[in-house]
Amino acid sequence: MQDSTGASISGHQLQIQFCNGATVFDDLDFEIRSGQMVAIVGPSGCGKTTLLRAIAGLQDIHSGCLRFDPPLAQGRGMLGYVFQKAALMPWRTAWRNVALPLELIDKPNAPRRREHQTLASQWLQTVGLQPDDYQKLPEQLSGGMQMRVSIARALITDPSVLLLDEPFSALDDLLRIRLGLLLQQLWMQRKRTVVLVTHNIQEAVQNSQRVLVMNHGNLLGEVAVDLPYPRTQAMVGDGVLLPYVDQVTHMLQGSEDE
Numbered sequence: 115m116q117d118s119t120g121a122s123i124s125g126h127q128l129q130i131q132f133c134n135g136a137t138v139f140d141d142l143d144f145e146i147r148s149g150q151m152v153a154i155v156g157p158s159g160c161g162k163t164t165l166l167r168a169i170a171g172l173q174d175i176h177s178g179c180l181r182f183d184p185p186l187a188q189g190r191g192m193l194g195y196v197f198q199k200a201a202l203m204p205w206r207t208a209w210r211n212v213a214l215p216l217e218l219i220d221k222p223n224a225p226r227r228r229e230h231q232t233l234a235s236q237w238l239q240t241v242g243l244q245p246d247d248y249q250k251l252p253e254q255l256s257g258g259m260q261m262r263v264s265i266a267r268a269l270i271t272d273p274s275v276l277l278l279d280e281p282f283s284a285l286d287d288l289l290r291i292r293l294g295l296l297l298q299q300l301w302m303q304r305k306r307t308v309v310l311v312t313h314n315i316q317e318a319v320q321n322s323q324r325v326l327v328m329n330h331g332n333l334l335g336e337v338a339v340d341l342p343y344p345r346t347q348a349m350v351g352d353g354v355l356l357p358y359v360d361q362v363t364h365m366l367q368g369s370e371d372e
């Protein structure tokens with residue numbers, strides 16, 4: 115494991131326009147510091163995914179600037195992206211799905227392939243799959259297991275920035291909390307920069323140090339969540355998250371009332 119923490123990410127006067135002329139962001143500024151765990155919340159259509167895609171380089175920026183510090187080396191898997199759907203290759207086993215980013219970076223000869231496979235097994239173990247599951251195809255895995263594989267695939271290159279777009283939205287509440295805890299553990303061990311997009315305010319508060327609140331392409335403000343990690347299931351039951359959830363909710367309600 116590398117000693118460094120994640121890269122910081124900053125956006126200055128970002129404007130994003132689609133081909134049809136629609137503008138999502140006009141003059142957006144934000145800053146995510148190195149090694150932070152940050153959530154972005156907001157109602158459907160406010161621009162969360164577009165911002166995440168822009169950070170990942172999947173969405174063109176019309177004007178303004180987006181910076182990583184230190185800059186991310188191209189083509190080395192420095193940025194991991196977890197999609198809303200697990201998006202696994204259906205013909206590849208769990209194991210080979212996880213190894214895929216390494217194969218793309220580093221066309222494997224036989225010894226390298228063995229290294230990739232070892233690393234993929236280690237990651238599958240880290241995210242909680244049993245060895246019997248490694249050789250299964252995605253269709254033979256539950257939704258939660260598929261998402262675990264997807265997280266392992268995003269982390270196998272040891273990215274300095276991990277972006278997650280509503281990764282748990284298709285899962286039941288219990289699994290959502292469990293996978294949130296897994297994400298927290300991984301973050302505590304590695305201290306990479308993590309950006310979690312969600313429309314679930316409790317999930318945002320439970321997992322992040324800062325919740326950035328968006329509506330209509332604007333950042334309304336942020337709520338700092340100064341609770342210790344790990345944020346366990348018991349904490350959710352104790353209601354300690356509630357004051358933070360209320361702050362975010364009020365911020366969003368205020369923007370709708372204006």
Ligand SMILES: Nc1ncnc2c1ncn2[C@@H]1O[C@H](COP(=O)(O)OP(=O)(O)OP(=O)(O)O)[C@@H](O)[C@H]1O
Nearest residue numbers: 132134136138157158159160161162163164165313
């Ligand atoms: N390729 C595109 N062309 C035109 N408009 C787009 C395109 N992609 C997204 N939009 C519009 O940009 C706005 C923001 O979309 P985005 O998907 O970022 O929102 P979101 O907050 O992630 O929503 P959700 O929570 O439903 O996923 C929406 O109004 C959407 O219709």
